[in-house]
Amino acid sequence: MRLKITHKTTYSYDRAVQYALLQLRLTPRSCRGQTVLDWTSSITGGTVQVSYHDQFRNAVQLVQMDDGAETLEITSQGEIETENLNGVIGPGEGLAPLWLYRAPTPATTVGPMIRKLASGLKKEVEANPLGTVHKLSEAVAEAVTYTKGTTHAATTAEEAAQAGQGVCQDQAQVMIAAARHLGMPARYVSGYLLLDGTIDQEASHGWAEVWIAGLGWVGFDVANAVCPDDRYVRVALGRDYAEAAPVHGLRQGDAQEELCVSLQVQQ
Amino acid sequence: MLGRTAGGLFWMFRYLERSENTARLLETGLRIALTGGQVNESEWESIATTAGVRSAYLEKFDTFDQANVTNYLLRDLDNPSSVLSCIEAARSNARMVRTALSSEVWEAVNEAWMTLKEELKRPVSVKNLAQVIRSIRQHSSLVRGALHGTMLRNDIFDFCRLGTFTERADNTARILDVKYYVLLPSAAYVGSSMDNMQWETILRSVSAFRSFRWLNEGDATPKSIADFLILDKRMPRSLAFCYAKIVGNLSFLGEGDTLPCVTLAEQINARLTGRNIDEIFDEGLHEFLKCAIGDTGRLAAQIQEDFRFYG
Amino acid sequence: MTDRRFFDEMTLEGGDPRHPYSGYADWFSGEDPKALLKKSAEAEAFFRRIGITFNVYGQKDAQERLIPFDIVPRIIAANEWRQLEKGIEQRVRALNAFLADIYNKQEILKAGRLPEHIIAQNEAFLPQMIGMMPPGGVYTHIVGTDLVRTGENEFYVLEDNARTPSGVSYMLENRETMLHMFPELFTQMKVRPVSSYPAELRRSLSECAPPNFDGVKPRVAVLTPGIHNSAYFEHSFLADQMGAELVEAGDLKVVDGKVQMRTTKGYKPIDVVYRRVDDAYLDPLTFNPESMLGVPGIMDVYRAGNITIANAPGTGIADDKALYSYMPDIVEFYTGEKAILQNVPTWRCSEAESLSYVLDHLSELVVKEVHGSGGYGMLVGPAASKKELATFREKLMAKPANYVAQPTLALSTVPIMTKKGLAPRHVDLRPFVLVSPNRVHITAGGLTRVALKEGSLVVNSSQGGGTKDTWVLGD
Known part of the structure; x- marks a missing residue:
């Protein structure tokens, strides 16, 4: 499938920002299942260092x-050719070892709620890892219902599990924390998703990938109860949301920020 | 040079100058006390006022007596302008900019700190006040000597000198402003011994009693004193002298650029050059001094900004 | 006088001097001990005047203290040094090869020569360094290998200090002081100089500059946490001696894709930063968003290849105490040779069998915290009271994986000057190593730390240790 993406993020401030640095992870990679045909990004109000x-x-x-800017506008757009792998990404790329994805990060540290969520699945893991992770995905969807506006970027997996609600990011992080608790390496993927019946979207997407012996990395999108297919575009990876976040920044001064995202994903 | 280093040099020498000025103020008070002058409470109060610590002092003490004022000005760490605080701050700044200093200058500051910390450990009584003041003066002379004898005449040197003269200009203006009423023509008619003592205080607190007498053959009129301390370029603590030096150092540092601080310093300097003391009296001495103190503050802030002392 | 359980480096059993010390012993016998004691006091005044002090945390009154200096040199013969040099170079090369491997392909884990959990559960491993090849391929540019001696030909490596070894300023200033006090000794004995260290440091750092730096010479800066840091004197000393700028994080900012420093005339780029701040305070954007300490974006510039950070972030994994016991394997894995310098036998308390041995022999062993340093949190069994042993036993059983244990080594002694004349005290040795892409340079000398308290085996300056000048003799 050929997907056309336009993603514009605008940060507006009520006064000039003293100093701000941002790491952008907005460029999709070419990998198994997706080929970047064309990708450009442009920034106004800021300069790539x-x-x-x-x-x-x-x-x-x-x-x-x-200096003196009150607005920062980041636009990326391009075309990606995707292939349906039914979520099976396969062996890893790069040098990050598998064991890195086994250990919890501060945002994915297991607490009583996630432990409870995963405990029932412990005995099945060895015999049927893939089936177990599917069950886990369902359990997470049930335990953390998709609700906007109750969590924020820094909400931890356990906090979201306690609250019983969250967005795709929270569901993915709960899934990751629980999978690791069951002994499986897991990671966060940020990216894009083609939706049915609408081109305009409010935010980019995020889901989990779990390592299953014999298959390699397998994607699980808890929010949509599927394994990512050719409607999905993988952009950035990390051990949790913070490491794969599209924008991670630091700002000095007390200017008030307003964020506006415009995202179109279409065939 | 790093902006932070420039700031460290500037402040190191401001603090050194301040410690010396504070010591000199105390010395004057002591001198008057010893020569039979009546040093009453208001005299010690005016010393505290000149040192710029009057209101902070009053938060701690109710009355201005010799022992409390002396110790507050010499060794109280609650007083950021006390000699001990100044020496600590000068030495901290010196440590920060150590790579910019010759080892002689560093060692002189470090030794000043080691010695004075020891000498100011306990309250200073009238009995050993003179010795302590001598020690402060000696140590600051040693640092100055090391600076002149061992440092390259480059931007480092200029920032050191800028600190010294900025602080000194501020100090001289303050001393005059606290006592300006003594210098007003109306006061001169009184001609009492009290007033003579006031002039002497002013002159001694800028170490200029003898040089003034020598230059004026003992003829001390309010105008001649004001002229000497404001406009006389031979007098190393006069406003005109300090500003001539500041302009000299700044124009060297600002070479090739048009920096706002250079323009400002030149403007201030112009007001002190080719002037007649009568004009200043006509304008109002107090207004003139208030303006000079404000100018010096503004200039210091501009220097700090133009040379990027802080981020 | 001399306790024969310990190897004395100066005096043989019969009372004759050992060969490296024969010249010194001759000289010493002609000196008046009282005059020497006086010189000792002069040395202290000299150190205070020039401000060679270190700051002690948590002691309000004694914020700046001197490390006591002893005027009797520690002397090492030419042939002894040659052997040490070979061993140190081999070890330091292995450390760099290990770091390059562990942050890239991790062959040593794949080969099963090092258990995965040693790295995976180690906080010193920095995931942000994965896939990062620093300019020139050097990770640990400056190393201070801690050695102890137990016999004529017995040296052990105690610690590798691959992150930010300190003490080199003492090596240099101790020598200056000795030259100043005893010039005649240096005319009589062939002592190899140490004074070129700062120039070598500058050369070594410059050779590791990013290949694409602009300008004629790479611009080098020393990054210090500031005047309140315990090693501030050393930071300013090294910057001064190298002719490099001494910067604090607040002076630096990312400008035009480079790390630049704020000067009175605007921002100027830096190519190599010799940082004396910990990884965690290097870059708030990457490591610690809570703190505004550090230089936001320096890690990004580093990964983009526009600056050299020495030592590289994450080198702490190489001198971690949990890894120490594997060093002989690590040396062999990367150099294909047996390690020349011995490791102290080490029991890993994380292993049940070792733990039970350690608990049974606690009063004979030295037990260290895996992540500790500076001699804190350490138990010296033979010197500990019953109560101390009992308390430590509880700590050990609560978190065994936090500890490793080693036999109490019979550290060699070198005499110090006391009011009663020469008296033996235990010493260690920290030579300083510089690594550049094509060269490992070891200064012929080092920092000898000495436990000033009679019988004490703890040489750390924070625990009452002093220093000596270290003389390596020429041929």
């Missing part, structure tokens, strides 16, 4: 907001 690949081989741009 350096570009490089991070420890997960994500393409990163470091952007500094221009």
